[in-house]
Amino acid sequence: MSGKIKSITNPKLGLDILTPEEIRRIHTASLDVIETTGIRFPSKRALDIWEAHGAQVDRSSSIVKVPGQIIEEALEMAPPTYNLAARNPEQDLPLDGNHVYLGTDGCGVEVLDIHSGKRRMSAWQDVADIARVGDALEEIAFHWVAVSAQDYPAKTRGLNELRAIWENSTKHAQTESIYNPWEAQAAVEMATAIAGGKEALRKRPVLSIMQCTAPPLGQDGGSVEAALIGAEAGLPVGFMTMAACLTTGPATMAGTLVVGNAEVISATALIQLAYPGAPVFYAAAQTASDLRTGAYTGGGPEDFLFGAAQNKLSDFYNIPLSMGSFATGAKEPNWHAGVENSLSTFMASVVMSDMLLGVGLLHGSRIWSYAQMLMDCEIFSIIHKMMQGIVVDDETLALDVIKNVGPGGNFLSQRHTLKHMREIFLPQYMDRRPYNEWEQKGDDGRNWALDKARNILSSHQPEPLESALSIELKKIIASVETK
Amino acid sequence: MQKDDLFKEMAQSITDGEAEKAAELAKLAVAEGIDPLEAINQGFVAGVNFVGDQFSCGMMFLPELVMAGEAMKAAVAVLEPELAKRGKERKMLGKVVLCTVEGDIHEIGKTLVGTMLSATGFQVFDMGVDVPVMKIVEKAREVNADIVAMSALLTTTMVHQKDVIEALEDTGMRDKVKVMVGGAPVTQEWVKQIGADGYSEDAIGAARVAKQLLGV
Numbered sequence: 001m002s003g004k005i006k007s008i009t010n011p012k013l014g015l016d017i018l019t020p021e022e023i024r025r026i027h028t029a030s031l032d033v034i035e036t037t038g039i040r041f042p043s044k045r046a047l048d049i050w051e052a053h054g055a056q057v058d059r060s061s062s063i064v065k066v067p068g069q070i071i072e073e074a075l076e077m078a079p080p081t082y083n084l085a086a087r088n089p090e091q092d093l094p095l096d097g098n099h100v101y102l103g104t105d106g107c108g109v110e111v112l113d114i115h116s117g118k119r120r121m122s123a124w125q126d127v128a129d130i131a132r133v134g135d136a137l138e139e140i141a142f143h144w145v146a147v148s149a150q151d152y153p154a155k156t157r158g159l160n161e162l163r164a165i166w167e168n169s170t171k172h173a174q175t176e177s178i179y180n181p182w183e184a185q186a187a188v189e190m191a192t193a194i195a196g197g198k199e200a201l202r203k204r205p206v207l208s209i210m211q212c213t214a215p216p217l218g219q220d221g222g223s224v225e226a227a228l229i230g231a232e233a234g235l236p237v238g239f240m241t242m243a244a245c246l247t248t249g250p251a252t253m254a255g256t257l258v259v260g261n262a263e264v265i266s267a268t269a270l271i272q273l274a275y276p277g278a279p280v281f282y283a284a285a286q287t288a289s290d291l292r293t294g295a296y297t298g299g300g301p302e303d304f305l306f307g308a309a310q311n312k313l314s315d316f317y318n319i320p321l322s323m324g325s326f327a328t329g330a331k332e333p334n335w336h337a338g339v340e341n342s343l344s345t346f347m348a349s350v351v352m353s354d355m356l357l358g359v360g361l362l363h364g365s366r367i368w369s370y371a372q373m374l375m376d377c378e379i380f381s382i383i384h385k386m387m388q389g390i391v392v393d394d395e396t397l398a399l400d401v402i403k404n405v406g407p408g409g410n411f412l413s414q415r416h417t418l419k420h421m422r423e424i425f426l427p428q429y430m431d432r433r434p435y436n437e438w439e440q441k442g443d444d445g446r447n448w449a450l451d452k453a454r455n456i457l458s459s460h461q462p463e464p465l466e467s468a469l470s471i472e473l474k475k476i477i478a479s480v481e482t483k
Numbered sequence: 484m485q486k487d488d489l490f491k492e493m494a495q496s497i498t499d500g501e502a503e504k505a506a507e508l509a510k511l512a513v514a515e516g517i518d519p520l521e522a523i524n525q526g527f528v529a530g531v532n533f534v535g536d537q538f539s540c541g542m543m544f545l546p547e548l549v550m551a552g553e554a555m556k557a558a559v560a561v562l563e564p565e566l567a568k569r570g571k572e573r574k575m576l577g578k579v580v581l582c583t584v585e586g587d588i589h590e591i592g593k594t595l596v597g598t599m600l601s602a603t604g605f606q607v608f609d610m611g612v613d614v615p616v617m618k619i620v621e622k623a624r625e626v627n628a629d630i631v632a633m634s635a636l637l638t639t640t641m642v643h644q645k646d647v648i649e650a651l652e653d654t655g656m657r658d659k660v661k662v663m664v665g666g667a668p669v670t671q672e673w674v675k676q677i678g679a680d681g682y683s684e685d686a687i688g689a690a691r692v693a694k695q696l697l698g699v
Contacts, residue, residue, distance in 0.1 A: 109638055109673075110670060121673070148638040148668070179637065214589065247595075251546075291544040293686070294595055294686060295685050364667070
C-alpha cells in the first residue's frame with residue numbers, strides 16, 4: 001500500500017507576484033540591513049565563523065555585521081538541487097524545482113483524540129500514529145514532527161519523536177524539534193544508523209533539519225549550532241522565518257519580507273561559510289499579526305501573498321524552499337480552515353514551493369486533527385489537479401467527438417469520454433449527495449475524513465524498521481539521557 | 484496655560500502615542516508646581532482610558548495601545564522623582580516579576596504583556612529572556628512580588644514554568660505570589676497540571692487576568 005508519492009510537477013499554471021526588479025530591491029535592502037544594522041547570532045561558534053570570514057562581530061551583543069559581498073558569495077556555494085532521502089529509496093524526493101511535496105505540520109501540543117474526539121495533551125504515541133497515517137497517504141511525501149511527545153523528558157523528547165517517525169513510516173523525516181548541538185549530534189547518529197553509515201547518510205540524507213530564526217533580525221544560538229552539526233554530516237538544513245507584519249516586522253509586507261529574508265540568508269550564508277556546498281533550504285511562514293491582539297494568525301490575505309513571494313526569493317537565491325502553507329488559525333475543521341488552507345496552499349503551490357508545511361494542525365499549529373489532516377490532503381489534491389491546467393491539443397479539443405454528438409445529444413456514451421473521464425477530479429470529502437440524503441444522515445466530510453483516518457490507523461502496517469535498528473536508536477537516545 | 488487645558492493636552496499626548504510630547508508636558512507640570520499625582524490621574528490617565536475604550540469598541544488597534552503605554556511610561560518617569568520629593572506614591576495595582584524562562588529567547592509576547600500590564604497600572608519588573616529558575620524566585624522575594632509571570636515558546640522550555648512553581652513552594656513563597664504563565668504551547672490543561680493560577684493567550688487578556696488574580 002505504501003510507496004507512491006503524489007507531487008505537483010510540470011505545472012501549467014504560474015504567477016508573477018514580484019517583478020525581477022522588486023526581488024532585487026528586497027535583496028538589496030536585506031543586504032543593507034545585514035551590513036549596517038546586523039543580525040544577532042548568540043552562539044560563540046557562529047561568531048567565531050563570522051569573524052574568521054571578515055564580518056564585524058560585537059561579542060557583547062552577539063550582533064554581526066556582514067558585508068553584502070560575503071553573503072552573496074556564500075549563498076552561491078549552495079547546491080541548487082539535491083534529494084531528500086527516505087528509508088524506502090523509492091520515496092526519495094528530488095528537490096529540483098519541478099516538484100511540490102507535502103508534509104505534515106508541526107509542532108502541536110494537543111490532539112483531538114481519534115476515537116473520543118476529545119482534546120488532550122499530545123504524547124509519543126500520537127507522533128507514532130500520525131506518522132503511520134502519513135505513511136499510508138500518497139499525498140504525504142515527508143514528515144515533520146506533528147505534535148510534541150510531552151510524555152518524554154525535554155532532554156530526549158526531540159529524539160524520541162524522530163524514533164517514532166522512523167518506526168512508523170518509510171518516508172523522509174524533517175525535524176523542527178531539535179534545538180541544541182548535543183541533540184543534533186544524537187539525531188545525526190540516529191540518521192547514520194538508518195542510512196547505514198556516514199557516507200551513506202551524506203549521499204542519502206534520511207533526515208533534514210529545520211530551524212526557526214528569532215525575529216526580528218536574530219537567531220537562536222542553540223538552533224544555529226544544531227544546524228551546523230547537521231550540515232557537517234551532510235543533512236539538508238534550513239532556516240525558517242516567521243517574522244510577522246506589525247509585531248516582529250513592519251506593518252508593510254515588503255518590509256517584513258526584508259526582515260525575514262535578512263534572517264534566513266544570513267543564517268544560510270553562515271552554513272555555507274562553515275561547510276561550503278552543504279545542502280540548504282530556505283524556509284518561511286510569514287504572516288500578519290492580528291491587529292487587536294498581536295497574536296499569530298496563520299492566515300489572511302497577507303499570509304497567502306507571503307506564501308507566493310517567498311518562493312520567488314528562494315528561486316532568486318537558487319535554493320529549495322520549505323513553505324508554511326495550511327496551518328490555519330481556525331479552532332476546528334470548518335469554513336475558516338477551508339478558506340485559509342486552500343488559499344495559502346494554492347499560492348505556495350502555484351509558484352512551485354518545493355516543500356509544503358503542512359497538514360493537520362488547527363489553532364495556529366497547536367491542535368492536531370486527523371479529520372483536518374485528511375481534508376488538507378484533499379485540498380492538496382485539488383490544487384494538484386488545478387496545476388495541470390488546461391491541455392489544448394487535437395485530442396483534448398475533441399473536435400471529432402463534438403461533431404459526432406452534434407446539437408442536442410450527450411457525451412456520456414462516447415469512447416473519448418471513457419478514455420478521459422478519470423482525469424476529472426472526484427472529491428472524497430465534499431458532499432455531493434442529494435439534499436434529502438444529507439438531511440437524513442446528518443454527516444459531512446469531517447466525519448468521512450475521520451473515518452478514513454481511523455481505518456488507516458487500524459489497518460495500515462508500515463514496513464517495519466528492523467528491530468536491530470530500533471534498538472540502536474534507543475541506545476543512542478539512552479546515551480543522551482545519561483549525559 | 485490653564486491647568487484644565489494642560490490636562491487635556493496631556494491626555495491627547497497619550498492618545499496620540501507621543502512619548503516626547505508627554506514627557507515635555509510632564510516637565511511643564513513640574514515647573515508650574517502642579518501636583519504630580521493630579522497630573523497623572525486627571526491628565527495622562529484620561530488618555531489611557533480613552534485609548535482603552537476606543538480599543539474595546541474596535542476603533543483603535545494594538546500598536547496604538549502600545550504607543551499610548553510608552554507615552555504614559557515617559558510621562559510617569561518625569562513625574563516620579565517629583566512624587567518622591569513630595570513623599571507621595573502613585574498607587575499601583577501590584578508588582579509583577581516578568582520573564583521568559585531558561586533556555587528560551589523568545590521575547591515579543593512577554594514584552595507585550597509587560598507593556599499591557601504597565602499601561603493597566605501594574606509595576607512591572609521585566610527580567611528579559613532566558614532567566615534561570617532561582618533568579619526568578621530571588622527577584623520575586625527581593626521586590627515582594629504579587630505576581631510572577633513567565634513565558635515560553637517551546638514545549639521543552641515550558642517545563643521550567645513548572646520548575647519555578649516548585650521552587651516557589653520549596654522556598655515557602657508560593658502562597659504569597661500568584662503565578663501566571665503564557666506562550667504559544669501553554670494550554671489550560673498545562674496550567675492545571677503545573678498548578679499555575681492564571682494564563683492568557685494574548686497580552687490584553689493577560690492584563691485582565693492579572694487584575695482578576697489580585698482582585699483589583
